[in-house]
Every structure is written in C-alpha cells, then in structure tokens.
Amino acid sequence: MRGALGKLLGASAVGVTTAAMVAVGSLAPARADDGNGQTGRFDVVHDGFMDPRTTLSDVDPVRLGLDPAPIEAAWEEINSYAHPSDPDVRPLYSSSVGIMGHAGAVVSRHHDGHALLYADGDGTELPPDERIAATPETIYDMASVSKLFTSIVVMQLVEDGLVDLDAAYASYVPEFGNGGKDEITVSQMLTHTSGLVAWLPLWSRYPDVESRIRAVMDVEVSNPPGTVYEYSDLNLIALGVLAERLTGEPLDVLVRDGITAPLGMADTGYNPDPALLHRIAATEYQASPDRGIVHGEVHDENAWSLGGVAGHAGIFSTAPDMAVLAQTFLNGGAYGDARILGEDSVRAMVTNLNTEFDGDAHGLGFELDQMWYMGGLSGPATAGHTGYTGTSLVIDFQSRSFVVLLTNRVHPSRSWGSNNPARRAASDGLARALAVPPQQGRTAWFGGLRDGSETTLALEVPDGRRVSIEFSAFVDAEPTDVFALEASADGGQTWTLLPFTVERGKGRHADREEIDGTWNNQGNRDWGRATARVPEGTELVRWRYTTDSNTQGRGVLVDAVKVRDGRRVVLVGESAPDAFEADGFEPVSR
Incomplete structure (x- = not known):
C-alpha cells in the first residue's frame, strides 16, 4: 500500500x-x-x-x-x-x-x-x-456527499493493502473490463477522470438490483480514460461494489464499522x-x-x-x-x-x-x-x-x-x-x-463585497519624471473579477492599465512578478508589496475592483500607500487619508 x-x-x-x-x-x-x-x-x-x-x-x-x-x-x-x-x-x-x-x-x-x-x-x-x-x-439526506464515505472506505482498503490506486479496477472486478474500460484505474474513478458517463437511468430501465449493477459493469466509456473530467455517479457505484467484493461485507456495514461508529456519528x-x-x-x-x-x-x-x-x-x-x-x-x-x-x-x-x-x-x-x-x-x-x-x-x-x-x-x-x-x-x-489586519496603521482600504459592481480608490500624483507609487495589496478574488491599477492623464476621463511589480514573501525566498496592471493572487492568502513607475503626464492613479454577477472570494484590500518623487517621499497614505477619493472602497480595521 x-x-x-x-x-x-x-x-x-x-x-x-x-x-x-x-x-x-x-x-x-x-x-x-x-x-x-x-x-x-x-x-x-x-x-x-x-x-x-x-x-x-x-x-x-x-x-x-x-x-x-x-x-x-x-x-x-x-x-x-x-x-x-x-x-x-x-x-x-x-x-x-x-x-x-x-x-x-x-x-x-x-x-x-x-x-x-x-x-x-x-x-x-x-x-x-x-x-x-x-x-x-x-437528519438530512446527504445525496452525493455520500461519495466521501465511499471514498474513505476505498482509502481504508488501500491502507489495508487490498487495493492499489494505480491498478485497473477490472483487476478486482473482472466483469467490468469491457467496452474500453479495462485500463480504468481506481484513482481515475475517485477523481472522475475514468471516461464513464455521468449517469444511467438504472431505476427505470432495469428490473432489479442485479441487472442494475450489471448495467454499470457493462457500460462503455464515453471518453478514453484520463483524457477528460466528467463527474459520474457510476464511478462511485462501482467503487462501492469493489469494496463489497473485496471484504465480503455490504457497504453500509463498512461505513458503520470503519467510519461512523469509531467517530461516534450515531x-x-x-x-x-x-x-x-x-x-x-x-x-x-x-x-x-x-x-x-x-x-x-x-x-x-x-x-x-x-x-x-x-x-x-x-x-x-x-x-x-x-x-x-x-x-x-x-x-x-x-x-x-x-x-x-x-x-x-x-x-x-x-x-x-x-x-x-x-x-x-x-x-x-x-x-x-x-x-x-x-x-x-x-x-x-x-x-x-x-x-x-x-x-x-x-x-x-x-x-x-x-x-x-x-x-x-x-x-x-x-x-x-x-x-x-x-x-x-x-x-x-x-x-x-476571519481577520485580514492592515499592514500599516489602523485601517486598510477595502474594495467591498458586492456582486456586479465596480469600486475605485483614486489618488492625485505629482507631475515628474521619476514618480513612483508603492502599496500593499491583498487580493483574494474570483478569477473572473478584476483588481487593477490604472493611470489617467486627463483628469479621470480615460484610464489605462499601469504595470507594476509585486513581491510576495521576504528576503531570499521572496517571489517577484511583473504585472500588466491586473492581479489575482491565485489563492495565496498573503499580502503583496507592489511598486509602479508612474508615466510623465499622469494626473491620477486608481485601484479598481470590478465583480461579475455572482461569487466572490474574501475580497481585496489596499494599504501602506507611499508616493515618491525620485527618492523623496511626497505622500504617506496613513498620514493623508483625505488625499484618496473612494467610490465604494472603505477603511476597515480587519
């Protein structure tokens, strides 16, 4: 095992x-x-x-x-x-x-x-x-959450040395090895990459339990194993049969003796x-x-x-x-x-x-x-x-x-x-x-959590050839939502993406990434420290958070804003909250 x-x-x-x-x-x-x-x-x-x-x-x-x-x-x-x-x-x-x-x-x-x-x-x-x-x-009918219980039973059989996850399912249940299914592995069934169809009308098309199970054993693959993901009830029906064949015990007994009784799930x-x-x-x-x-x-x-x-x-x-x-x-x-x-x-x-x-x-x-x-x-x-x-x-x-x-x-x-x-x-x-504390000071700017909306946080910047802006960002957003840094040279009439460099982590282990102006932290729950060179003629920069019609992550926060003209610091965000024009962004303490 x-x-x-x-x-x-x-x-x-x-x-x-x-x-x-x-x-x-x-x-x-x-x-x-x-x-x-x-x-x-x-x-x-x-x-x-x-x-x-x-x-x-x-x-x-x-x-x-x-x-x-x-x-x-x-x-x-x-x-x-x-x-x-x-x-x-x-x-x-x-x-x-x-x-x-x-x-x-x-x-x-x-x-x-x-x-x-x-x-x-x-x-x-x-x-x-x-x-x-x-x-x-x-007490509720758990429906497909039941699949987790079958999966646990299978993993217990793996631990007992009765099942090899890389082995073909048909090596344990030989009658399954037809219709292009002879190479489907146990792991492919658990990950729904077996190539089996999602469902069969077992209850209406077949007269008894024996013929219904046989229908699962005889079904042909709809795709070559391992080539597509297709969530399929048949995978877990078959794995339940596998567990019963190998142990000689019905699935309900295996679940009771191996999961619910030991955990006290009465x-x-x-x-x-x-x-x-x-x-x-x-x-x-x-x-x-x-x-x-x-x-x-x-x-x-x-x-x-x-x-x-x-x-x-x-x-x-x-x-x-x-x-x-x-x-x-x-x-x-x-x-x-x-x-x-x-x-x-x-x-x-x-x-x-x-x-x-x-x-x-x-x-x-x-x-x-x-x-x-x-x-x-x-x-x-x-x-x-x-x-x-x-x-x-x-x-x-x-x-x-x-x-x-x-x-x-x-x-x-x-x-x-x-x-x-x-x-x-x-x-x-x-x-x-759950809190996401500010990086500096007592508050950070939070982009809100509204579906189908756009919130912005704008800031005037000085004219110069060496203007840069630094900030920290926490971005936990849906992939289809947008967190962007943008610049305007016409008083906010039009905006263009402002590229920046974001650094995550510290010291030798820090990761640096060049960003085109939009950033999603890909599920990493940490702050990134960003730096952007501001083009000459820029009057305003803004952070924009745009969401689609449904579904969000934890949201986006902006903090520790600092504007430099060359080496000279000309603005520290924590000391000048009135310098920001917030439309939907709000200061939060956690």
Missing part, C-alpha cells in the same frame, strides 16, 4: 500550484501547534494538521478572534432564501441547519424552518399540526430507522416513480432502486455528525481516540490530482477549490462536496475552518431552484469573520 500511495502522491506533485503544495500536498505531521499559534486570521496559512486528539466544543467566536457580525449576517441571508419577502418568489428550501467551525471549535450553530412542510409537488402546505420543525439534530448511515421519521427532513414529491413526498427514504432514484445503499448516494446525517467528519480531516484522519485514516491517505484525498483539467480540481474523493459553493473559503487547499438535495461540506485547511450547511432544497420540487447562493453565503460569512 505505502508504495502505491507514495507513487501516486509523487506523481501528483507535478503541476500542483504553490499554495496547494504548501498547504495540502506537503502537510506536515500532526501536531498541536504549528508555530504561529494564531487564530481568527484569514491571512495566516497553517501548514500542518491539527492535533489528532482535537474534539469539538462550542466557543464564542470572539474568543477566537472572529467577528460575529458576518456570521450572523450569513444566517440571516440563508433564512431569507427560505422565507422570501416577495410572494411570487418560491423558497429555495423549507429548512436549513448549519454549523461553522474554526481552530477546533464550533463557533456558530443555526437552524430554521420546517423539515416537513409540503403535501405535494405544487407546494400545498400541510396543516400546522402535521408539519415538522427543523432542529439542530434534524445519526449517520443508510436507510434510517422509521422510528426517526419525526427527525428527518423530507425531500421531493415524486410522481415518476410514484413515491409521493419522499420522507425517510433516499431521494436519489438510482440509490433507492439499489435498496438505499449505494456508493454514490444514500447516506443520511446531521450537521453535528458532519462537523465531526470535517474536524477529523483537519486532524489528519483522527478524532479524539479514534483514527479512521492515516495522514498520507488524507493528503491524497485533498491534493489536486486533476491539474490538467482547469477548474475541476479534485483529490481522491474530495472536490477542491470550487468557489461556486465554497465562496470566500475557497482556495487550493479547500476541500468539500455537495449533495443534490441541498447539502454541502466545506473544509478549509489553510485557516483550519469548516462549514456544514444542510437544506432540503428539493422539498417539494427540484425545479424550485438551486441553493448555491445559500452555500456561498455560509462560507462567505465565516471567511469574512
């Missing part, structure tokens, strides 16, 4: 971004303190796992250096999607339960709405006495006991198949047709249980006295092995750096997964934080909308609660 895993990790290092390698690919052995001892900071990157004995307890976020206001604002926004003020707007879900964690503590809990509210697919509400209110312990598993129906969030009204309001059974039709236990879907869980799983990964595979994975396995699960597929970063089971639901917590070292029913898990290794958000967004209908705005709101709330 160690040789196979080491080989895969060694190969994966090629092409991985610097931030990913520092924060994920080279995670240090677990220890209690990584040397900086700082909490509540977004700009402090932790380079190791937490103490494996760390267990969660509730702590006031202020004690950990967090600002509680963005957290509360996030929960309010999440509630607003369930209770829209416009009667013509449909709610995105009937209930939400969430937990935010940081530095080994739960810093906020949330619950709202009704786990069961509707009687049919048209949105007819049940009488008040038949509704079920959501509680902190409400409310997590497949096919929940009907006696727990009063605690379970309902999902969709289904007419085909004719199931009515699905409540207490898995929503996914294929998983339902496979008996409720499948590699791609079927897990039910609670926010507290999922918080334990998140902390287990921050701890390097352990929680308290239990260890479910070794640190090498955790590294492999959260290191990007899909570097050739831009935008589809993926480890062995986890999605990585997906801002569309990870929001401000996203980065090369941020891992997570979503579920079709409205669930999500985000684990930010760099800040040692996590967010669990569980909703039943398909209740009563999958057509009522996506809850991605709520997912981003939860992650944004925790990201913005």
